[in-house]
Amino acid sequence: MAKYDALVVVSFGGPERPEDVLPFLENVVRGRGVPRERLLEVEAHYQGFGGVSPINQQCRDLVAALEKVVDVPVYWGNRNWHPYLADTVRQMAADGVRTAAAFATAATSSYSSCRQYIEDIARATAAVPDAPRLVKLPHFYDHPGFVAAMADHTWGALAEAGEDARLVFTAHSVPLSMAAAAGPRGGAYEAELRAASALVAAAVGKDDFDLVWQSRSGPPQVPWLEPDVCDHLEELARQGTEAVVLVPIGFVSDHMEVKYDLDTEAAAKAAELGLRMARAGTAGTHPRFVSMIKELMAEPEPAACPATCCVIGSGRPARTPATS
Numbered sequence: 199m200a201k202y203d204a205l206v207v208v209s210f211g212g213p214e215r216p217e218d219v220l221p222f223l224e225n226v227v228r229g230r231g232v233p234r235e236r237l238l239e240v241e242a243h244y245q246g247f248g249g250v251s252p253i254n255q256q257c258r259d260l261v262a263a264l265e266k267v268v269d270v271p272v273y274w275g276n277r278n279w280h281p282y283l284a285d286t287v288r289q290m291a292a293d294g295v296r297t298a299a300a301f302a303t304a305a306t307s308s309y310s311s312c313r314q315y316i317e318d319i320a321r322a323t324a325a326v327p328d329a330p331r332l333v334k335l336p337h338f339y340d341h342p343g344f345v346a347a348m349a350d351h352t353w354g355a356l357a358e359a360g361e362d363a364r365l366v367f368t369a370h371s372v373p374l375s376m377a378a379a380a381g382p383r384g385g386a387y388e389a390e391l392r393a394a395s396a397l398v399a400a401a402v403g404k405d406d407f408d409l410v411w412q413s414r415s416g417p418p419q420v421p422w423l424e425p426d427v428c429d430h431l432e433e434l435a436r437q438g439t440e441a442v443v444l445v446p447i448g449f450v451s452d453h454m455e456v457k458y459d460l461d462t463e464a465a466a467k468a469a470e471l472g473l474r475m476a477r478a479g480t481a482g483t484h485p486r487f488v489s490m491i492k493e494l495m496a497e498p499e500p501a502a503c504p505a506t507c508c509v510i511g512s513g514r515p516a517r518t519p520a521t522s
């Protein structure tokens with residue numbers, strides 16, 4: 199059994215004041231070729247919520263829930279906004295932490311959801327003298343705890359939209375070059391999300407479901423995973439579907455990509471199309487999700503990812519985008 203003397207939640211981060219929104223967004227897209235117009239559009243989404251991203255409070259809630267079940271101190275640090283991971287690691291060093299489990303709030307392989315967190319951890323520990331060793335816990339897209347939490351919330355949404363509602367799983371779109379890179383267990387982003395979706399669908403007694411994409415960013419000439427959730431709702435309406443349940447399988451809390459892109463944008467699209475729609479909650483602080491983290495800490499220490507996994511460009515040639 200692995201021995202950790204602390205747990206640290208490593209997350210994306212988000213602004214909590216209107217004046218922090220643009221600097222946060224600039225951190226997110228630094229060097230990634232996202233057009234300025236896209237950035238300003240996304241800034242407006244955040245300002246529409248008072249300049250406050252829900253993600254930080256959700257991390258605080260997760261930390262509080264974890265403190266009740268694990269028997270070591272629980273810390274929290276982010277990639278893109280305060281509290282930055284390097285500051286957290288500095289505090290951990292000052293507190294005498296030597297080896298900590300690092301739980302990144304993303305379930306799958308891909309540069310954004312895995313490799314970039316590995317880089318965050320490496321950078322933060324390199325920046326701090328006598329930094330503790332951080333051991334990143336494994337991906338959990340198919341873990342029974344994650345699946346049970348998502349299935350529970352999917353039941354809730356089916357009760358709202360009607361048992362006959364079509365299950366539409368969503369995840370963050372990524373460039374095809376990013377989607378192609380294989381993760382530590384050989385699978386890639388889309389395959390892992392499809393596996394997770396199938397497990398959740400089976401848990402609620404459905405064998406048919408869709409997996410579509412949301413929150414596309416980047417320059418228009420670069421191909422990303424398609425179809426977009428709003429286009430897919432149009433297609434479903436055209437085919438006569440009356441009700442849908444959206445299940446944000448690619449996220450672990452109801453943060454801005456969920457609150458805006460699904461609850462605001464996709465909900466407006468569904469209303470326009472006359473589709474009955476309910477959105478399933480994310481894992482958040484569901485007790486099975488929280489206990490999953492404790493279970494992952496009790497497993498033997500996971501091997502570090504090979505240097506090539508989840509690296510953009512390391513995968514097979516990207517498939518051509520679906521045309522519809």
Ligand SMILES: CC1=C(CCC(=O)O)c2cc3nc(cc4[nH]c(cc5[nH]c(cc1n2)c(C)c5CCC(=O)O)c(CCC(=O)O)c4C)C(CCC(=O)O)=C3C
Nearest residue numbers: 210212226230240251252253304310311370415453454455
């Ligand atoms: C796979 C994936 C996840 C899931 C895994 C994980 O959770 O890590 C995720 C999560 C999130 N993405 C988030 C926010 C943003 N993502 C952006 C941009 C991008 N995301 C990408 C991918 C992902 N993103 C990519 C390939 C880009 C293009 C730039 C680049 O190549 O890196 C941008 C820039 C503006 C824009 O949207 O264009 C923002 C603001 C928030 C915080 C929400 C909040 O504040 O509540 C969260 C949790």
Ligand SMILES: [Fe+2]
Nearest residue numbers: 310370413455
């Ligand atoms: Fe993102």
